[in-house]
Amino acid sequence: MILLMKLVFLCCCSKRELVSAFTLQDEANLQASILTGYNKDLKPGWDRDVPLQINIMFFLFSIKEFDFNTGKLSVTGLFFINWTDERLAWNPTNHNHTNMTTIPQNKLWLPEFINVNPYDDLTGIRQDHLTIHLQYSGMCAWFAIQSFEVVCNADVTKYPFDTQTCALRFYVWGYFSHEIDLVISSPEVDLSLYVENSIWEIRDATIYLRLDYWKNKEIIVKLEMKRRSPYYVVSLIIPIMAVSFLMAFVFILPHDSGERVGFSTTVLLSIIVYLTIIQDLLPESSEPNISALGYLLVTYVVSGAFVVVEVIITLRFHRKSSENPVPRCLRCILIFFRRKRRKNVSVKPIGTCSKTNKTDNDENGGDENNEVQWGEVLTLFDTFCFIFTLFVFFMSALIYLCVVLT
Known part of the structure; x- marks a missing residue:
């Protein structure tokens, strides 16, 4: 599934390079056209009874720090999130075969991903410098890269041969489960871009959904790390x-x-x-x-x-x-x-038994x-x-x- 999504994205990029008939003015006219009257505060979807499907993948880049004393885990990762916004769809033939464009994320609707176990304050994954890759079908691809600092209570029982399990927890804030349908594209965290840490070795990295007390979906990125003990x-x-x-x-x-x-x-x-x-x-x-x-x-x-x-x-x-x-x-x-050390009695001739017994008795009594x-x-x-x-x-x-x- 991960390989398929990468191929789709590369194909889209290749197609954009091959079909290079459109100009800068064409792309500017396209963005002006699709953003006219666009309200970024409204969730996409014509039929409000159908939940909006959001596909999620997670790429881990590095483990920056894991402080045992404070319980602070700092990692750098990237969420690849995509959904379809029908309001942003267009016909490429009407815009000189412009089939893809890039729009700053602050101009479009975004799902509000909130980290609910942060080390300091509650944080989202919105960054003003990030952009949304938009296809003519209305498919929005968001590559949200960020450093996350979360709380992870360490189990030091087997230190320094310990294995720690930490989790990054996220909610899509402001929407109920019948409005947003979260889908994990791959249960495994992608480690193809991961840079090895000198202290911790990644044993397992998964991403999955969990229902909370109110039946809302919670995104869990679980990392199992083993200390390098030599x-x-x-x-x-x-x-x-x-x-x-x-x-x-x-x-x-x-x-x-x-x-x-x-x-x-x-x-x-x-x-x-x-x-x-x-x-x-x-x-x-x-x-x-x-x-x-x-x-x-x-x-x-x-x-x-x-x-x-x-x-x-x-x-x-x-x-x-x-x-x-x-x-x-x-x-x-x-x-x-002393007596314990004298237990090894040597064998004597029969004729000397009486003499030996007498000697032994003298020695035992002499102790x-x-x-x-x-x-x-x-x-x-x-x-x-x-x-x-x-x-x-x-x-x-x-x-x-x-x-x-x-």
């Missing part, structure tokens, strides 16, 4: 995970180095800086959902705060004097892990008698914190990737 993966996701991964290795640093608190605090501040950057990029609203990346960073911040507390506790253990006995609860925990040092408690605590911090990191990253990639 830049964000390289500059945001990978650095965040790399910095957060370092948090666990603070428990491998020697206690005597004195760098544990500084290292853990520096990593925590780095994660907070990334959290601030994300907050500046995303809108403040919580609907429909908060970004999963925000949850990931908050998880890393909270775990980083616990790591700082754990580092301070390990330093306190390290400074404990050997004269201070280890509390009974810590001794019990350490003895339990409680052996003195537990603070160094052993500190090593066990560091090992537990290291494993637990890595577990939190990998589980948080895995949950985030499952959310954004599904």
